[in-house]
Amino acid sequence: MFEFKVIAQCPVTGARAGEFTTPHGVIHTPVFMPVGTLATVKAMSPDELETIGSQIILGNTYHLYLRPTPEIIAKAGGLHSFMNWKRPILTDSGGFQVFSLARLQKITDKEVICRSHIDGSLLTMSPEWSMNMQGVLGSDIAMCFDQCCEYPATHEKAEDAVRRTTIWAKRSREYFMANNDTGKQALFGIVQGSVYDDLRRRSAEEICGMDFPGYAIGGLSVGEEHSAMYHSLDVLNEIMPKDKPRYLMGVGYPPNIVEGIARGVDMFDCVMPTRNGRNATVFTSFGRLNMRGASHAEEFFPMDSECDCYACRNFSRSYLRHLAMCGEILGARLFTWHNLRFTIRIAEKAREAIIAGKFPEFLRDFTERFRDDNSNSDS
């Protein structure tokens, strides 16, 4: 269980294709994992997620702790059973909420004391709390409780987050080994370090020295330039274990995924396909489209004629824009459907290309075709 096998590697870039075995099935990498924070990938049923090729989805410790509460999930028999999802689940530790809900909390090495964003009640999060909760959830992959550093951050602040993340990783691992079912759940470590090479190296050394079955790269895609993200991935690609899966947390944006794969990343997750979908922005093989745009009003053809998703096979841009303008719930569903399928397909195509020995060509073609005039990135 939790064996990672690299089955093909790109001889030019760092890209690799692999298989990661979990209790709920084998995950073929590279893989994009839809985010289902509250035990639902917003707007999609489990059936539909399977249809579009979702191999694994995410759940969130903090959010599920508040609602419906661990008691209810335990009674339901765990998260898989509760939400009727039969494939693997990865749970985030709540570490990201230490970052995203920063205004509501106080952080010490011991714990994070924060206020619920729902009713303001006091809540104490810690590595032990997170491991316990993730045990209740029964995810296939649990994540260490970490501190995601904001961007920009001074070297001093980033270093403190690295230091604390290592302390918390040790405690996460100890509690996990003693209390969780290690036959059914794997715990991944998380590397921090912001955009500082020395901190990335130090964090990778400390975290990867703890022998986790997989390693995540956290603290990126938080506002830094794309070039900075790619540089950090280059640094980490050299030093992270090659025989373990690598998970770039919170990415993402289609070009970031492709560039991440080129730098040896195997797993990705991001709210972008689902959130942007609900807000009527879609990704296509030739770039990004705001489907509310007046220019689509009389376009009686698909969003992306190369896409094999339900929305692109059955509906015109004109109709989809109409749904978006009316705020119809079907619009949100179809855009989400498309974006998830498109993003999952990127990973599938990358995998096929790696196995076929044609990843550099895939990378070049994708980058040339994916135009995003509005992107303020430098990539």
Add this chain to the structure above:
RNA sequence: GGCGGAAUGGCCGAGUGGUCAAUGGCAACAGACUGUAAAUCUGUCGACGGGAGUCUACCAUGGUUCGAACCCAUGUUCCGCCA
């Protein structure tokens, strides 16, 4: 036919002598969204101009006033109530 009320920018609707090119909301247009406090948020929104600014505007016409979306007169249209 009589009495009363109302007419404001694409729509609804504030304003009731100067600080009003005119609050809000909606619509429209554009933008943002990267381990989800997001089916959310931001900007623009009379015309021309890069801007300073200029022009045209609160049903119509005339008037009062230094000054009117706001006061007066007449007209037009609409809405009530009574015949």
